[in-house]
Amino acid sequence: MGNKRLDWIDIAKGIAMILVIVGHTVPNPSPLxxxxxxxxxxxxxxxxxxxxxxxxxxxxxxxSVPRLLVPYLVLALAWQMPTFLMSGASLTGGTLVAELETILFASGVDVPGFGVAAVGMAWFLAALFTSRLLFNVLVRLFDRHGIGAVWQGVVCAAIAFCGLSVSRYFGVYLPLDLDLSCYIVLLMWVGYTARQRGLEPSVGKPLLFIGVGVAWLVLAALSGLELSSRRVDGFVVATVAALAGSYCVCWVSIALEKLKDVPVLGSFEQALVFCGQASLAIFAIHAVDWFIPWQTMPLLMTLPASWLFASIVRCACDIGLAYVIKKA
Incomplete structure (x- = not known):
């Protein structure tokens, strides 16, 4: 495939980005x-x-530095400035040290035991940066020593479990989300191996899609996953559910890619391609719009299923602003 950009990957990213916005807008807790x-x-x-x-x-x-680390620093600062201003605290040496610690740890939630505050949604960029570095080490070692796929999976699963154990059971969060990155490399390895072995979802296998979808519904109900807080309730079940859900998104994305020449549906497909290509910009806008009280806006609160309208408005604002910026 070379370096050719695949539309279905952008579509999958676009779907996932929309789900990020909706997931941050619907009631917490809720089944959705x-x-x-x-x-x-x-x-x-x-x-x-x-x-x-x-x-x-x-x-x-x-x-990776200009694409992930630099945007992380910009978003982290953009998050910390309004948080600091709203706190009413005075700017002191201690405050600056605390802010630097927050940026260094890059945690999506407060770091227990250290008094370090959460960095906000920017954690994702820092975790992806660290994960890429760690995964590069692993892949090069696997290739150098000729380690087969089965043992690769065992090693990645062991690293993932150890990383989660450090944070969940010992309460130790590592800088730049290194403990969380140990789990992320397992997800990356599955994607990497799927491409290496030609295991992409096939729209010619709808029964497999349905079966995986049912498995996701059942396993997701029996587990819990929230990566920013290192929450993986049921390591195996939650991981399989996450991968099953990812498979379904990819299957739908490949199916939508084949409809790009169909009227109306083709426009929808192109809109999702844009969302995927502009996912970093949409993510950055969404991270900043966190300070807007979408769920409690008086106009939206008067509507039935207010969370649905809030999600639609929020998606429209974030994606629309990203479109304007991209076209400017």
Missing amino acids: RHAIFSFHMPVFFFLAGYTFRPKPWRELLSG
């Missing part, structure tokens, strides 16, 4: 939020693995 969170972030990490190529360190860093 639980279902969305069971797979919406794993989709991104699965696709990151699917498109991954092992690279020399200079090349990997030259691509």
Whole structure:
């Protein structure tokens, strides 16, 4: 396939990005939020693995730093400034140190035991950056030593379990989400292996799609997943549910890609392609719009199923603003 951009991957990213916005808008807790969170972030990490190529360190860093680390720093600061201003605290040396610690840990939730505040949604970019570095190490070691796919999976699963154990059971969160990245590399490895072995979803196998979808529904109901807080309730069940949900998104995306020449549906497909290509911009806008009280706006609160209208308005604002910026 070379380096040719695949529309279905952009469509999958677009679907996942919309689910991120909806997941942050629907009531918490709620069955819908639980279902969305069971797979919406794993989709991104699965696709990151699917498109991954092992690279020399200079090349990997030259691509990952400007694409992930720099946007992370910008978003982290954009999150911290309004948070600081709303707190009414005075700017002191101690405050600056606390802000630097927050940026260093890059945690989506407060770091227990250290008094370090959450960095907000920017955690995703820091975690993806660290995960890419860690995964590059693993893939190069696997290739160098000729380790087969089965043992690769065992190693990645063991690393994932150890990383979660450090954070969940010992309460130790590592800088730049390194503990969480240990789990993310397992999701990346599945995506990477799927491409290496030609295991992409096939629209010619609808019964497999239905079966995987049913498996996702059942397993998601029996587990819980929220990566920003290191919540993986039922390691095996939650991981399989996340991968099953990711498979379904990819299957739907491949099916939609085949409809690009169909009137109306083709326009919908192109809109999702745009959302995927502009996913970083939409994500950044969404991270900043966190301070807007979407769920409690008086106009929206008077409507039935207010969360649905809030989700539609929020998606329209975030995606529309990204479109304007991209076209400017």
